[in-house]
Amino acid sequence: MTLFRAVEIDLVNMLSVQLDDRPAHGSRPHGTLRRQTAALETIQTLRFSDMGYVDENHSPYVPLVTQAFDLDRGISLTSDALGGASSFGSITLINDGSLDDYVVNQTNDHLPIRILSGQKILDRKRGIWMDPARADLKPVFAGLGTLWQPGRRTLTIPLLGALSWLDVTMTGRIYGGTGGLDGDSNVTGRLMPTLRGTVCNITPVLIDAVNYVYQVSDAPAEISALYEGGFAGGITFSGTVTDIYAQSPAPGTYLIQRSGTGTWIRLGTRPVYGITVDAVGAFPSGAGPANVLDILRQMLLEDFRLPATYLDNQWENQSSLAPWRAGWFWDGTETVTGQDVVRTLLSGLGISIVPTREGKLRPVQLLAWDETTSTVMTLTANEMTEIQPIALDSSLSPPTWRWRIGWQHNFTVQTAGSGLHPQAPASRQSVIGTADRNAVWSDASLRARWRVPNDPASVVTALNAAGDAQTVADAHGKLWGAYKSLWSVTVPVEISWQLDLGDYVSIQAAVPGLDGITVGIVVAEHIRGGDATATLQILVIWSLPMTGIMGDFWPDIM
Incomplete structure (x- = not known):
């Protein structure tokens, strides 16, 4: 062979231009469509x-x-x-x-x-x-x-890679500055805001300073509460209308206009303090996913016009990897690419969007090994031609003794002072006074066993609930709270083509740490043209050494 x-x-x-014989003028009514469309x-x-x-x-x-x-x-x-x-x-x-x-x-x-x-x-x-x-x-x-x-x-x-499809910018609409819902001169040329999922304390865009009209999203959105300087009782909801300019709201109230092209609010009184809202955003199509991976998938399809053929068929089934409510708000002041959205929504979750060998995009999650994990292949001395250790990034090695995962990101930080309403309750002030609250995993014993264990900075996420953030923090602690090793493994190219990023493999070699039953994740691949071999990087997540090494090098078998 x-x-x-x-x-x-x-x-x-x-x-492309399709050349054909055009019928003479008057041979068919003006404005009718051609029977054969041009490519x-x-x-x-x-x-x-x-x-x-x-x-x-x-x-x-x-x-x-x-x-x-x-x-x-x-x-x-x-x-x-x-x-x-x-x-x-x-x-x-x-x-x-x-x-x-x-x-x-x-x-x-x-x-x-x-x-x-x-x-x-x-x-x-x-x-x-x-x-x-x-x-x-x-x-x-x-x-x-x-x-x-x-x-x-x-x-x-x-x-x-196929991820380069996401270098395109979000397909948002731009304010023309002609007045009404097209915005006034203050927002001319600015992108309309985008709200997807559940968010906390966002500042809607003031598009009409004369009539006190704000835009919340470029798609339908449910407004949970409206605050003036952190106080929710000053301006009350008075109804939903189809034309927000048809009538003025009564003093001290606000109206909402909602459709597939956007969500707007109009105040009946000029506000004294800043206006913010808690809201849940949907998509122009009406879809309203809550799961973070489902939100990301829908954004790629609708907001970036990514053809569905470039998404792996198993994506929808894999959304259960992250059954967590999430959301984010982009106010239109910055250019946002698909790569930016992926990084924002998946920040700190331990999930990567990985291109497969067929050019499809699929989510891959880094998790600690458990008894339900199945390996794709076993690599032994019969398959490996060379194996060398690689240093993990200094932020992950030595092990981390604490993880702080943010949740319910506050998009408008409001501290005590002239910007807060005098009647803003203390409970609300505690929420809007900081950008993020944290769920924490920690293991003080690691500080005793390692001289300088890692302590990563707090990670900002798109998660909305404390329980979900705690689940993520615990998963990081389970994976990175113990010693992990990274190996460069050289194998014949025929073997490397049978593996993909994110695949679990069993690996055994005559080197310390790999002399027993070992499970790892393929995290990188390097191939050079003309070579008969390829180099895989494998992160070992679980091992059962033949020798009884205890402490951080011994797995939590239970």
Whole structure:
């Protein structure tokens, strides 16, 4: 058998023009639609390989690949970024002149690229190598290729992971400043606010300073309470209307207008202190998920127009990984990308959005081992050609003796002084006086066993309930409150392609800490073109050493 690699590049022409015979003027009524619509875009697939390949449909993969690919993928392992992932690399092609036109005239930024691997089988009777079917090729990488870099005889294409789809900015509406719900001159050019999920004490955007009209969200939202300087009894709710400008609210009251295009409030009296609200935001489509992973998924689909085909089919089933109520508010003053939203909603939760080998996005959670965890593969000396230890980030090693996980983020900090209403109760002042309250996990015994144990700073999260934050803090304590080791394991590339980021593996080697039953998580992968091996980084989360080492190196078997 002979191993080969195939590369597929989709050239997407966004400005496709369909040439046809147009009927003469007057042959059909003005304004009627054509029966055959013009194509909005066309896709042409370029096919290459390193050894030559022809699929079952007789489509040739031209042998122009000189360096199949360099690839680096990984999950962030730091105390303040548990939830990030990265992926990048490159491929190199021989350019004999046939690719010049594509380099010069084709828009080649963020084009889909797929790298596959297969094995040619020798037909000994006929003395020829047989190519496998396209469906039998194993996916190695699926993502995007950014701007092509031509040389004299080569063409290098930098690779980006599927997460690069999230580099786009949120598709929000902009105030035109023409008055009414379009805003006055004070907000001209500003994005409308976005509210998704449950939030605490946000400051709505004042879009009409004359009529005291505020916008809460660009989608439907339920307002739990309205406060003036932290006091909820001064301005009372007087009803919901379809046109907030049709009538003025009575003094001391406010009206709400809610629709698929936004939520607004109008006050009947000029406020003396700052106006804030507690609210629950939905989406323009009317969807109102509460689970943090469901909110993120819906935002990717609606607010960033990510095609559903780029989300893993198991995402909805995996939302139970984080059954926690959450939410966030963006007031429109900053540019927000999909990457920003992922980092904000998953901050501190120990969950990463990871691109699979098929180019799908799926959530992966870092958890301590338990009896329900199943491993994908067992790695022993038969599979590993080399193993070396790697130092964990200093924020996670030595072990952490305390985790502080924030909850119910306060978007408008209001401390005692002229900004607070005189009747604001002490209970409300305690809530709005700080940005975050914390759920805490701690183990004082770690301070005695380790000379300088880690104590990460408080982590801001999108969680809304104290109990959920405590669950996250306890999970971090269980995982990172004991000694953990990170290993660089070199294996044949065929074995690495059977694993993906976030997979659990069993590993056993003749090195201290791995000489017994051990379970780890694949957290990174490094492949170099032309090499027969790949390097995996495996975080060991549970081990049963053959020797009776106690303390932090001995697992909590129960």
